[in-house]
Amino acid sequence: MASSEARALLGIAPRLKDDVDIRTLGLSPHEGFLLSQIDGVTPADVLGDVVAMEEQALVAALTRLENLGAIVWAGARALAAAGPGAATDGAAADPALSEVCDLSPDERARILKADRTFPTLSHWEVLGLSGAPQTVDVKRAYFAASKAYHPDRYFGRDLGSFRERLDRIFRRLKVAYDVLLDEKQRAAYRSKNPPPMKPLVVDLGFKIEGQKPEAAAARPETAEEKAARLEKRRQEIITERRSKRLEQHFKPKAADIDAKSRRAEEMYHHGLSQLKAGQVFAAAASLKLAMAYDPKNSQYAAMFRDATSHSQLERARQLAEAGEAAVAAGNAAGAAAEFAKAFELTPHRVDLAIRAAEQFLAVGNTDAALRYATQAVEVAPNRMEARLTAATVMEKVGDRAGALVHARAATSLDKDDPRAKRVLKRLSS
Amino acid sequence: MGRVIGIDLGTTYSCVAVAERDGPKVIPTRTGQHTLPSVVAVTESGKKLVGHLAKRQAITNARNTIHGAKRLIGRRWEASEVQRALKLASYEAVKGPHEDVRLVMGGRQYALPELSAMVLAELKVTAEEFLKEPVEQAVVTVPAYFNDNQRQATKDAGRIAGLDVLRIINEPTAAALAYGYGKGLEQKVAIFDLGGGTFDISILEIGQGVFEVLATAGDTFLGGEDFDERIVDWLVADFSAQHGVDLRTDKMALQRLRDAAEKAKIELSNLMEVDINLPFIYSLKKGEAVHLQRQLTRDKLNELTADLVERTVKICAQALSECGLKTADVAAVILVGGMTRMPKVQQAAQQFFGIPPSKGVHPDEVVACGASIQGDLLSSGATDTLLLDVTPHHLGIMVAGGLFDVLINKDTTIPTSAKKIFTTVKDGQTQVRIMVLQGESTQAEENELLGEFILDELRSARRGEVKVEVNFDINADGIVSVSAKNLETGRGQAITVTASSGLTEDEIREMATRNLDQAVAPVADAGFAEMRKEAEKLLADIKQLLPRARPVIDGTDFGADALKKADATMAKASVAIAEKNSADLNECIKPLQRTLSLLHNVIHKLGS
Numbered sequence A: 001m002a003s004s005e006a007r008a009l010l011g012i013a014p015r016l017k018d019d020v021d022i023r024t025l026g027l028s029p030h031e032g033f034l035l036s037q038i039d040g041v042t043p044a045d046v047l048g049d050v051v052a053m054e055e056q057a058l059v060a061a062l063t064r065l066e067n068l069g070a071i072v073w074a075g076a077r078a079l080a081a082a083g084p085g086a087a088t089d090g091a092a093a094d095p096a097l098s099e100v101c102d103l104s105p106d107e108r109a110r111i112l113k114a115d116r117t118f119p120t121l122s123h124w125e126v127l128g129l130s131g132a133p134q135t136v137d138v139k140r141a142y143f144a145a146s147k148a149y150h151p152d153r154y155f156g157r158d159l160g161s162f163r164e165r166l167d168r169i170f171r172r173l174k175v176a177y178d179v180l181l182d183e184k185q186r187a188a189y190r191s192k193n194p195p196p197m198k199p200l201v202v203d204l205g206f207k208i209e210g211q212k213p214e215a216a217a218a219r220p221e222t223a224e225e226k227a228a229r230l231e232k233r234r235q236e237i238i239t240e241r242r243s244k245r246l247e248q249h250f251k252p253k254a255a256d257i258d259a260k261s262r263r264a265e266e267m268y269h270h271g272l273s274q275l276k277a278g279q280v281f282a283a284a285a286s287l288k289l290a291m292a293y294d295p296k297n298s299q300y301a302a303m304f305r306d307a308t309s310h311s312q313l314e315r316a317r318q319l320a321e322a323g324e325a326a327v328a329a330g331n332a333a334g335a336a337a338e339f340a341k342a343f344e345l346t347p348h349r350v351d352l353a354i355r356a357a358e359q360f361l362a363v364g365n366t367d368a369a370l371r372y373a374t375q376a377v378e379v380a381p382n383r384m385e386a387r388l389t390a391a392t393v394m395e396k397v398g399d400r401a402g403a404l405v406h407a408r409a410a411t412s413l414d415k416d417d418p419r420a421k422r423v424l425k426r427l428s429s
Numbered sequence B: 001m002g003r004v005i006g007i008d009l010g011t012t013y014s015c016v017a018v019a020e021r022d023g024p025k026v027i028p029t030r031t032g033q034h035t036l037p038s039v040v041a042v043t044e045s046g047k048k049l050v051g052h053l054a055k056r057q058a059i060t061n062a063r064n065t066i067h068g069a070k071r072l073i074g075r076r077w078e079a080s081e082v083q084r085a086l087k088l089a090s091y092e093a094v095k096g097p098h099e100d101v102r103l104v105m106g107g108r109q110y111a112l113p114e115l116s117a118m119v120l121a122e123l124k125v126t127a128e129e130f131l132k133e134p135v136e137q138a139v140v141t142v143p144a145y146f147n148d149n150q151r152q153a154t155k156d157a158g159r160i161a162g163l164d165v166l167r168i169i170n171e172p173t174a175a176a177l178a179y180g181y182g183k184g185l186e187q188k189v190a191i192f193d194l195g196g197g198t199f200d201i202s203i204l205e206i207g208q209g210v211f212e213v214l215a216t217a218g219d220t221f222l223g224g225e226d227f228d229e230r231i232v233d234w235l236v237a238d239f240s241a242q243h244g245v246d247l248r249t250d251k252m253a254l255q256r257l258r259d260a261a262e263k264a265k266i267e268l269s270n271l272m273e274v275d276i277n278l279p280f281i282y283s284l285k286k287g288e289a290v291h292l293q294r295q296l297t298r299d300k301l302n303e304l305t306a307d308l309v310e311r312t313v314k315i316c317a318q319a320l321s322e323c324g325l326k327t328a329d330v331a332a333v334i335l336v337g338g339m340t341r342m343p344k345v346q347q348a349a350q351q352f353f354g355i356p357p358s359k360g361v362h363p364d365e366v367v368a369c370g371a372s373i374q375g376d377l378l379s380s381g382a383t384d385t386l387l388l389d390v391t392p393h394h395l396g397i398m399v400a401g402g403l404f405d406v407l408i409n410k411d412t413t414i415p416t417s418a419k420k421i422f423t424t425v426k427d428g429q430t431q432v433r434i435m436v437l438q439g440e441s442t443q444a445e446e447n448e449l450l451g452e453f454i455l456d457e458l459r460s461a462r463r464g465e466v467k468v469e470v471n472f473d474i475n476a477d478g479i480v481s482v483s484a485k486n487l488e489t490g491r492g493q494a495i496t497v498t499a500s501s502g503l504t505e506d507e508i509r510e511m512a513t514r515n516l517d518q519a520v521a522p523v524a525d526a527g528f529a530e531m532r533k534e535a536e537k538l539l540a541d542i543k544q545l546l547p548r549a550r551p552v553i554d555g556t557d558f559g560a561d562a563l564k565k566a567d568a569t570m571a572k573a574s575v576a577i578a579e580k581n582s583a584d585l586n587e588c589i590k591p592l593q594r595t596l597s598l599l600h601n602v603i604h605k606l607g608s
C-alpha cells in the first residue's frame, strides 16, 4: 500500500491480525512498541501520540506492519478496491466519492468515514461516549447520532450506494444504543470493553447536545467547563510527559540485533529500568514486547504481570487525582466517574469507593452511590468512614434500618467522631 | 415543488393541515369546518358526495352511503374483522377479485382504497383552494397498529387521489410531533387516542428534537361507536319493554337511533343531562305512530360505558409495561380523538397517569398538524428534528407446525434488519417455502401474510442437515425485504415484500386516471352550490307535504313543537340561501332532512 494511502487511514483504528506470530517479523523496537499498542480501537493518529512518533515515521511503520501482514485496516476494502491510480488523498480514494448521487462532497465524506470507522469502534465510541456515561448520556448521544445518520435526514434524495451505508451506520448505532441503554447490559459490556477516558479524536459527524462544545462565545466559563478545560490540559501534560520519556528510551539503536532472544532481553531490561524510573506504562509496554519475543520466559511474564499491576496502580492514582481536580472544580459527576474507575482498577482502595459514593450522592445518582458505599463496607468493614458513608447513603435512599446498622458500627469504631454521632442521633430520633 | 400537506385520514372524521412558517395550520373544509366526515355516498342521480354532504343524506340514502371505510381497508374478505363489520353495515359488500373487499354504491363496486381516495381527493382540493397552488405530496397518518397491507392500501388510496404519499406515519407519533415540535423538550409522553372506532396508546421519548417511539398498544374495536352502541342498546331495550318492538329490525330507525345516541353522547360532554327525542320512530300495525322520548344523564352514560373506559386504562398499563416504565416516568399525557372530550375519559386518563392531560392540544387537529410537520421536515431536509418510528407488529416466518417464528420484534426502531438460520424438517426435502408474516399470534395462520417465496434446489439430505439463512430488512420507509440463502451453495432467493392493498398496479393506475377525469377543476363555490341545490330541493319537498301533514301533527305537543322548529329552520335556510352564507345553510340541512322524514312518516301513516 502506498504510504499516502496509509496516511489517509490515520483516523482509523488498525487491528492486529489474529494468526500472526509477531516474533517472526523482525521488528524494530519502535515498530514493536507501536504494535503493542494496537488494540483495534485506538485510531492510528492517537497511536502516534501514544508512542510519540512523528507522522512520517508512523506512516512508515504502519505501512511496514501492514506489508508484513501484522495488521489490517477495517473498512480498508474500499481503498484496496480503488486499485492503483486511484486518487491518493485519503478518503478521496473511495470511488463512492465520485458516484452520481444527490449528496454534497462533505456529506459523502462524512458518511464514508462513519461507514468505514464504525466497524472498528466500540459501542462507546460509535456513540462518541467517554468517561462513565449514564443512561441519559447514552440516550443523548444516540439521539444526536441518529439526527446525523438516520436515512430520513436525506429523504427524497438519490443516495445511490450511500443509502445502504446509511442504513448500515444507523443499525450499528442502534446496536450500540440497545446494549448501552440497559444498565445491566452496559455494566457487562463495560467490564469487557471499558469506555475510553476521553472523547475519541475521530470526528463522528455529530455533536452531543448537553455536552457543551468548546466555549464558542465570550461568556464566563461555567464550573463544568472549567473542570473540563483543566482536565483536558492535564491529559495533554500527561501525554507530553509520556512522549518525552518514550523519546529518551526509544532512540533508535544503530545496532541491528537479529536474535529474538537478545531483542527480548533488551526489551526486558528496558522495562526494568523504566520500572525503576517509575515509568510504569512504558515499562508494561516494553515487557509485553519482551514477552512477545520470548513467550516461554517465565521471568519476563512475571515481570510483565508486576508492571501491569504497577501501571494499574499508577493509572488509578492518576484517575484519583483527576477526580480530586474535578471535585475542586465543582464537577461532582466527573469526579464520581473518575473515582469509580480508579476503584475498579484498585478494588482494595476503600477510600476510592468512599469518594465515588460521596460524589455520586452529590449528583443524586443514589443507585451508584449505594453500590459504591456497599462495596466500601465490603472491602473495609472496620473503616469508620466506610460505615459512615454507607449510613449516609442509605439514609438518603430511605433505608433507615440499614442506615442505622452502619451508623451504629461507625460510632462503635470511633466513639468520638462528631459526624458519626450526628448521623446516629438523627436516625434514632 | 409544491407544499406537502398532512392528512389525518380518520375512521369517522378526517383533517388536513399544512406547515406554515409560524407552525402548522388546519385547512378548513369547503363548508368551513376543521374536520371532514370520512363519509362518501352516491346519490340517486349518480352523483358522488364526500364529507358533510354525504353524511347529511345518510339517513335517507343509507344503502348508498359508506362510512368507516377505514375499518375495512387493506383487509381480506375472509378476515373476521371484515365479516363482523359487514354484519352491521347498511350497504352491500362483495368479495373482490383479489380476496379483497368491494363495497357497492349506486350500483357500482368500489375497492376500499378507491373510497378512501374520495376523501383524500376532497382534502387535496380543499388544500389547493386554500393554498392557491397545486398540491401533489402528502404525509398520511394511520393507526399505529395498522399492518403493512393496511398501510400499503392507504398509500394506494393516495395515489388514486393523485397524491404522492411521501410517508405513512403513525397517528400517535404525529400527535407527539405536533405537541413537542420546536419546544426543546426532554421527556417521555403518552399519547392517548380514543377515536370513533379505535383506541391507541403510544409512549414516546422526546429529546434534542428526536421523537422515539418506545411502545404502542391499542384495541381496534374500542371507540366512540361502541359508546354510541351502548346508548342504542339502552334505548332499544327500553323501547322493546314498552312497546314489544325491536327497533333494530328497522334499518332506518336504527340509523336514527345511532345518530341520536352519538348526539346525546357528545352533548353530555358539556351537559349533565340531555333529552333524546325521536318522533315517529315506528308505526304500529294499527297505523299509530310511536315516538321515542327519553332523558339520558351523564351518570347513566358513564354507567353504561364504564367497562369501555376501564379497557382503555388496561391497555395503557400494558403499553407502559412493554417499555418498562412506570406512570411516574410519563411527563405529559396528550389526549387525541373526539372521544377524549368525554369527561369520564379525561378523568380516567388523569387518574391513571396521575397528571392532568396537556392543555392546548386540539384533539381533532393535532394528528393532521403533526403529519404536516413531518411532511415539511422530510421535504426540507431538516436536520434538527427526527422521528424514530417503530415496527407495529412482530415480523417473521412460518415454521414447522404452523408456528410463527419472530425475527423482528414489535416496537423495533426502523431501519432495522435481522437474520436467522433455519433447517429442513423432512428427509430428502429439496425446497423450503418462506412465508412472511406479521402479527402477534404464535399461530402462523392467525397473522397477516405479507408475501411468500420458495427457495429450491436444496441438496437432498437428512432432515436438519441443510441450513438456510433467512434475512429480514426494513428500511426507513417501512418496506420489508426478505431473502433466503442456501448456506451450502450460497445460492439465494429474495423478495421485496410489497404488502398488498388488494389492488394490482394496473387497477390502481386505472382508478387514478378515472379519479382524475372526474375531478374536473372544482370551483371555489362548489360546496355552497351543492348545498344550495340540496336545501332548495328539501324546502320544495317540505312545502309540498306540509299542507297535508300540518293538521294531523298539530294535534300533539310533539308535533306542534316540531312544526314550530321546522318553520324556523325553513326561514333560516331561505335567508342563508339569499345571503350565500354556507355555514348557516350547512346548519339547516340536517334539521330540514329531519323535518322531511318526519313528514314522510306522517303521510305514510295517513295513506295506510
Ligand SMILES: Nc1ncnc2c1ncn2[C@@H]1O[C@H](COP(=O)(O)OP(=O)(O)O)[C@@H](O)[C@H]1O
Pocket (backbone or CB within 6 Å): B009, B010, B011, B012, B013, B014, B194, B195, B196, B197, B198, B223, B224, B225, B262, B265, B266, B267, B269, B336, B337, B338, B339, B340, B341, B342, B363, B364
Ligand atoms: N364532544 C364530544 N364528546 C364526546 N365524544 C365526542 C365529542 N366529539 C366527538 N366525539 C366522538 O369522537 C369520535 C370521533 O373521534 P375522531 O377522533 O374524529 O375519530 P377517528 O379519528 O377515529 O375518525 C366519534 O365517536 C364522536 O362521536
Ligand SMILES: [Mg+2]
Pocket (backbone or CB within 6 Å): B008, B010, B011, B171, B195, B196, B337, B367
Ligand atoms: Mg383519529
